[in-house]
Amino acid sequence: MSVLIFVELEEGAIKKSSLEAIYYGSKVAEQTGTSVTALVLGEASADELTKAGRFGATKVLHAINARLNEANAMAYASAVAEAVQQEGTDVIVLAKSSLGDAVAARLAGKLKAGLAANVIELPETGTGFRVKRSIFTGKAFAVTELSAEKKILTIKKNTITPEETGASATVETFNPALNEADFALKITHTEKATGDILLPEADIVVSGGRGLKGPENWGLVEDLAKALHAATACSKPVSDLDWRPHHEHVGQTGIKISPNLYIACGISGAIQHLAGVNSSKVIVVINKDPEAPFFKSADYGIVGDLFDVLPRLTNAVKEL
Known part of the structure; x- marks a missing residue:
């Protein structure tokens, strides 16, 4: 039961979520007594390919093709399916992301595979193949059994802590047969989020609401985020x-995140907002209204004026 990892890149670097997927895949391979292969599509440096080995891959397949530099779910799914057939793979692991979801769904159709999303623990393989998943935006868990020969798992972000194994991986060139039909959809423009730390990959997120009273006060949020490397x-x-720009909007109709720490400043906590953040491991709420609904979902709450609390909190972080 060999394991294949689909690796996502960001400007040629392996995303943190994909390192989590590689490490997860290596643990599945240990359970089943097999090897793990990482598939990298597009341009990546030798150092990045080596990194895949350090986090558990025993082999790296690298497709160096300019047409694969842009995220194309249809072409990526075809390439992954070809790698699965070449490697005799039974388990395919991807990070849970917008791209990962799109590739996984298409791949399941191509391979007639079972698919489990939002996986949060290693599978139980003693009798069958069962995985624990986060469902209902993190409010409940489900144990799902996959009976298909091919199994696809998308791993929820920040549920696996990747560790360097000190091992190395062999790197092989992979030349998938690209199907022109997969490129019928053309990407004409890509607008990327800006900032030192991208929101979907962040371990810590500092968020603001209308309690900040205006964009001119956003420096309070940015100062705390900078101090926390958030x-x-x-x-x-x-x-x-x-x-603020739309790509910073978290919630039911925005980005859904699961950082280790989420700090909400001046946000009341409407159910639509909670749907995007309640998978966070720790939630801290700062609000001057003690009746704000968000306090019911918080691990820690500070009742106070954020214009007083945030500068003091930022200074305390800097001192630490």
Whole structure:
């Protein structure tokens, strides 16, 4: 039961979520007594390919083709399917992401494979193949049994802590037969999120709502985020008012995140917002209204004026 990992790149570097997937795949391979192969599509440096080995891959297949530099779910799914056949793979692992979801769904159709999304633990393989998944936006768990010969798992972000194994991987060139039909959809423009730390990959997120009263006060959020080496986010009303760009909007209709720490500043905690953040491991809420709904979902709450609390909190972080 060999294991194949689909690796996502960001400007030629392996995403943190894919390192988690590689490490997860290596543990599945240990359970089943087999090897793990990482598949990298597009340009990546030798150092990045070596990194895949350090986090558990025994072999790296690298497809060096300029047409694969842009994320194309249809072409990627075809390439992964070809690698699965070449390697005799039974388990395919991807990071849970917008791209990972699109590739996994198409791949399941191509391979007639079973698919389990939002996986949070290693599978039980004693009798059958069962995985534990996060469902209902993190409010419940489900144990799903996959009976198909081919099994696809998408791993929820920040549920696996990757560790370097000190091992190395062999690197082989992979030349998938690209299907012109997969490129019928053309990517004409890509608008990427900006910032030192991208929101979907962040371990810590500091988020602001209408309690900040205006975009001119956003420096309070940015100062705390900088001190914590965190990403910044916002509630939907804030992005609707154009105080912050839409790609920072977290919630049911925005980005869904699962950082280790989520700090909500001046956000009431509407159910639509909670749907995007309640998978966070720890939630801290700062609000001057003690009746704010968000406090019911918080691990820690600070009742106070954020214009007083945030500068003091930022200074305390800097001192530490």
